[in-house]
Amino acid sequence: MSAGKPQVLVVEDEPAQREVLAYNLEAEGFIVRIAEDGEEALMLIDEVAPDVIVLDWMLPNVSGIEVCRQTKTKAATRNIPIIMLSARSEEVDRVRGLETGADDYVIKPYSVVELMARVRTHLRRVRPTTMGQVLVYGDITLDSETHRVTRGEHPIKLGPTEFKLLASFMEKPGRVWSRDLLLDRVWGREIYVDTRTVDVHVGRLRKALNQFGGDDPLRTIRGAGYALG
Template identity: 65%
Template sequence: MSDNDRPLVLIVDDEPAQLALLSYNLKAAGFRIATAKDGEEAVLAVAEQGPDIVLLDWMLPRLSGLEACRQIKASPAGREAAIIMVSARSEETDRVRGLDTGADDYIVKPYSVAELIARVRANLRRLRPTVAGQVLEHDDIRLDTDSYRVTRAGHSLHLGPTEFRLLGAFMERPGKVWTREALLDRVWGRDIYIDTRTVDVHVGRLRKALCAQGGDDPIRTVRGAGYAMG
């Protein structure tokens, strides 16, 4: 798995020691890391970096974790992320409040790092199944990231690395319309600056590979928007 394929976790905490501890352990577990020290910085980081997971402390300076959670979930990049609220508040009413604000999960301090990483992986499996090594199936197409194999109607297909990642994005969210810009960010990475027409070229290659053994084209072009599967 390339660095761009590794899930990005944004850690939001105003305690330097906690930031360092979580950063070290999550990096060791195979994640890319970004950090923010307050709620306002977290909202900006989500917009700029598009993390897969946000570990969001409740008690933050400048903007509380709850308000940051609201603003993140209202943003285009934030809707694609899973937010795990981290708090010392253990009452049921606090958990409900955090989840009602838009958090996808809630973990109470003190917690073990192993538990936190398990929660991150569980949310990631829901969010990006191909990263978690699961097998995806859509109609007669089957994608296995562990063995790096794609089959259609039982026939093995030969895909390049970029086409494989493209197919993974489409199969993670059947029916979702992906803009060319969103596919560039998801497949090539946010730090890579290439023409959006490159997406069209690779989608064309993917279509050719998927239909090499027959069958209808499973990828549809949405005029003025982008591409979708199904």
């Protein structure tokens, strides 16, 4: 799969359920990561920072509720939407799931079509460029549908990699992106790319954005990575 596609982490210990979810999410064009228990889920969440998490309540080792709680208490991951899956249908259980931080609560058995729609809804919030939306930050405008970028009245010509970098920055202004996260987000994990490549392309992006003057919108955070604003 090509880089830049939204990543969905499926946390489910039942093989049949995992297979159904992975198949349907991949058919929608998403990159799917799999975790079979809560411990593995927490490790992957920190490692790849998925765009959306589909999380089963009942898991071995660490429960889905605890995965949700830990994810939502960390500044780096608290904004990742979590769709919790559970056979618990009582109102008290739904309330507990939502109060722990889940953004959505789906009762088993569920409609796969409806679940895919919920995933897309949450992605529209956290990855608007994947839905063709126009992003604006200060005097910079990025149109993901026409692949055009302007700063003020000036069109900015960007290569495909620089465009994906800018889209990632503009989707989450202020967030500090490590080189490893940018590699995963922009290049994908299917090919090996040296982390120094990130510096080269961020340099090209910075040069393109600043060619007509104005303040440099990109920040370099020593030892951490890059951020917009």
